[in-house]
Amino acid sequence: MAEATRSEPSSDRRGFFRGMVRGMALLAGGATLGLLATRAQAARTVWQIDPHKCTMCGRCAVECVLMPSAVKCVHSHGMCGYCELCTGFFEPDAPNLHEGAENQLCPTGAIERTLIEEPYYEYRIKENQCIGCAKCVAGCAAFGNGSMYLQIRHDRCVDCNDCAIARACPTQAIRRVPADQPYLLKQVNEP
Amino acid sequence: MKSAIGHWFGWGLGAAFWIGLPVPTGAMQRFPPPQFETDHALPVTTTPPPDGPWRDVLDVAVLAGALGLAAWLVLVRRSRRGVLALVVFSLIYFGFWRGGCVCPIGAIQNVTAALADPGHALPLVVAAFFLLPLLATIMFGRVYCAGVCPLGAIQDVVVIKPLRVPMWLEHALGMLAYVYLGAAVLFAATGSAWIICEYDPFVGLFRMSGTTFMLGLGAVFLLAGMFFARPYCRWLCPYGVLMSWIAPGAVWQPRIDPVGCIQCQLCRDGCPINAIDVPDVPSPAGSGGTGGPMLPGPEAGLRAGPGVGPGVGPGAHRRDRRRMAVLLIAAPMVISIGALLGHGLTPALTRMNERVRLADRLLAEDMGWVEGHTDATAAFRSRGDSRTELATETKRITSIYAWGGPLLGGFIGLVLAAKLIQQARRRRSDEFVIHQPRCVACARCLALCPHHPGNEARLVELTREKEPL
Numbered sequence A: 001m002a003e004a005t006r007s008e009p010s011s012d013r014r015g016f017f018r019g020m021v022r023g024m025a026l027l028a029g030g031a032t033l034g035l036l037a038t039r040a041q042a043a044r045t046v047w048q049i050d051p052h053k054c055t056m057c058g059r060c061a062v063e064c065v066l067m068p069s070a071v072k073c074v075h076s077h078g079m080c081g082y083c084e085l086c087t088g089f090f091e092p093d094a095p096n097l098h099e100g101a102e103n104q105l106c107p108t109g110a111i112e113r114t115l116i117e118e119p120y121y122e123y124r125i126k127e128n129q130c131i132g133c134a135k136c137v138a139g140c141a142a143f144g145n146g147s148m149y150l151q152i153r154h155d156r157c158v159d160c161n162d163c164a165i166a167r168a169c170p171t172q173a174i175r176r177v178p179a180d181q182p183y184l185l186k187q188v189n190e191p
Numbered sequence B: 001m002k003s004a005i006g007h008w009f010g011w012g013l014g015a016a017f018w019i020g021l022p023v024p025t026g027a028m029q030r031f032p033p034p035q036f037e038t039d040h041a042l043p044v045t046t047t048p049p050p051d052g053p054w055r056d057v058l059d060v061a062v063l064a065g066a067l068g069l070a071a072w073l074v075l076v077r078r079s080r081r082g083v084l085a086l087v088v089f090s091l092i093y094f095g096f097w098r099g100g101c102v103c104p105i106g107a108i109q110n111v112t113a114a115l116a117d118p119g120h121a122l123p124l125v126v127a128a129f130f131l132l133p134l135l136a137t138i139m140f141g142r143v144y145c146a147g148v149c150p151l152g153a154i155q156d157v158v159v160i161k162p163l164r165v166p167m168w169l170e171h172a173l174g175m176l177a178y179v180y181l182g183a184a185v186l187f188a189a190t191g192s193a194w195i196i197c198e199y200d201p202f203v204g205l206f207r208m209s210g211t212t213f214m215l216g217l218g219a220v221f222l223l224a225g226m227f228f229a230r231p232y233c234r235w236l237c238p239y240g241v242l243m244s245w246i247a248p249g250a251v252w253q254p255r256i257d258p259v260g261c262i263q264c265q266l267c268r269d270g271c272p273i274n275a276i277d278v279p280d281v282p283s284p285a286g287s288g289g290t291g292g293p294m295l296p297g298p299e300a301g302l303r304a305g306p307g308v309g310p311g312v313g314p315g316a317h318r319r320d321r322r323r324m325a326v327l328l329i330a331a332p333m334v335i336s337i338g339a340l341l342g343h344g345l346t347p348a349l350t351r352m353n354e355r356v357r358l359a360d361r362l363l364a365e366d367m368g369w370v371e372g373h374t375d376a377t378a379a380f381r382s383r384g385d386s387r388t389e390l391a392t393e394t395k396r397i398t399s400i401y402a403w404g405g406p407l408l409g410g411f412i413g414l415v416l417a418a419k420l421i422q423q424a425r426r427r428r429s430d431e432f433v434i435h436q437p438r439c440v441a442c443a444r445c446l447a448l449c450p451h452h453p454g455n456e457a458r459l460v461e462l463t464r465e466k467e468p469l
């Protein structure tokens, strides 16, 4: 029997095999690379919420991999009516219309209300208290100007390859945007 | 004061419809912004930017540097201690500091999505993370796994008491990674889900934050990993599959013993992941080894598993050939069965897609098959989104799944057949050698070999033991 020669695979054969694997891998790699070159875009992207698609479902507060969420309420003050009776600030059935916690919509008391001049009040978000629950956003959109809305804050977001909120968002309101324009802010005079 | 009245009017009007109105998501200026009498300046909405491009450059540079260092430590220094130091570094840098994102494993999905959909942007940094480790593999073997991958690193440092998994189980569990890879590619190509990221067991630990499910999964994997080394690497990692395809073609490969194996078995016992092939032919006298005895039957059987591997003894050769012939004939059948199963599973797979689920749900609601609505359908209706658009989209997705499902099944069948055939092949080696596709180049075995510098005393002792009385 040729058992003895069989026992040692010839180095020729092994070399040939390795060369073949290498060649095939390089070929596949080159083909992928070529295809990718036609697709790749050097531009970096980050996740952002399109405020016009968001339905304030509340998932942003709980689905983010960060605790508390990287999503916060932002306020476009130029759009705000400075309403005394802010429906983003007060509970719909608030017992009193003052700053008492029992009157506030925000579960964490993250909205600061200051009298600017009668009857105008300014509403500021204390970002490190906001959990991104969208309660104020819903209130503001329902009866106010919609000047409060959610945005992913890029000083917090860790830029997951697959944003956990985007996955859970019922309206696919979260998408990747160019990193040099990382926010989708509402504008004062938009339609 | 006029505007104040306007405010109250608006409030009353609003309150009347407090409940039940679909929420218009577009902003509307119900109340004109005030003209302040004092010169109150409006606060600016801040927009803290994400990290600049320097971060990507740094990440890619560190990745390339770590790959080079890993290759040098494994192939040149053959130093387990060095590799371990690199493991700790990578765990801290890619794991805890960078939060485990983006990694080559997840990048499979980015690349797939970019190939499937020309509109999908593939940032250069992601392309680099996908390609560099593969490039390193074709040069040096799986050095990315050895000391760069944060997932591998966190598993590597918890290996306390690795137990040996029988080879048949090793092979069977190894099939999972192919299923995972195939499914991940299919779901990414159809824009349905990124399951590699969704079920990444360690990313929650790296961020020290996450859902209970994520953190729990991580804890389970780490606990299991104390006794079954690198469970994710061995049985699940989809990127590991890609590397296992090209590692056998590596230009320089990690090798245990360039001098001559004395068949002490130390490397095999030291490898925590069953990546060392056991000799299946007796060592011929004068081949460089000391001619140690052939392993007893059961040990040899372990390599391939009962009923699959080549037999030992007279007549075994012919039996092997017959088995091989049967397997070769059965292979197309296995592939077809896989494709059929995949075809059968297609409807279930298709429902992984959000848009398809939405369309199904809308239909079910319209037909009165289900009560109430979901957030998604409610939003769809209130926004008045286009039904025809949704229909075209679901049709496109369904058509991809129509061939993607059977293809996935066929792929798994093909892998199964190939594995069986590979196992039936005689390897004909009289040495303990590293099984390149599976080896993660951790360098444990290299440092254990009696031929390793510093182990001379061991070599003398072992050689004496083996000498005939």
Ligand code: SF4
Binding pocket: A049, A053, A054, A055, A056, A057, A058, A059, A060, A134, A150, A165, A168, A169, A170, A171, A172, A173, A174
């Ligand atoms: S998950 Fe989507 S819809 Fe829900 S609050 Fe977040 S962005 Fe809005």
Ligand code: SF4
Binding pocket: A047, A063, A064, A065, A066, A069, A070, A071, A152, A156, A157, A158, A159, A160, A162, A163, A164, A165, A166
């Ligand atoms: S990318 Fe990650 S960190 Fe950022 S918002 Fe989404 S889930 Fe949160």
Ligand code: SF4
Binding pocket: A072, A073, A105, A106, A107, A108, A109, A110, A111, A125, A129, A130, A131, A132, A133, A134, A135, A136, A137
């Ligand atoms: S109500 Fe929710 S989203 Fe609005 S400020 Fe408070 S925590 Fe943030």
Ligand code: SF4
Binding pocket: B105, B144, B145, B146, B149, B150, B151, B152, B153, B232, B233, B234, B237, B238, B239, B240, B440
């Ligand atoms: S096999 Fe392990 S070390 Fe290698 S890429 Fe996969 S998870 Fe990372």
Ligand code: SF4
Binding pocket: B254, B270, B271, B272, B273, B274, B275, B276, B434, B435, B438, B439, B440, B441, B442, B443, B444, B445, B446
């Ligand atoms: S280098 Fe490879 S064969 Fe050696 S112990 Fe590590 S995984 Fe096993």
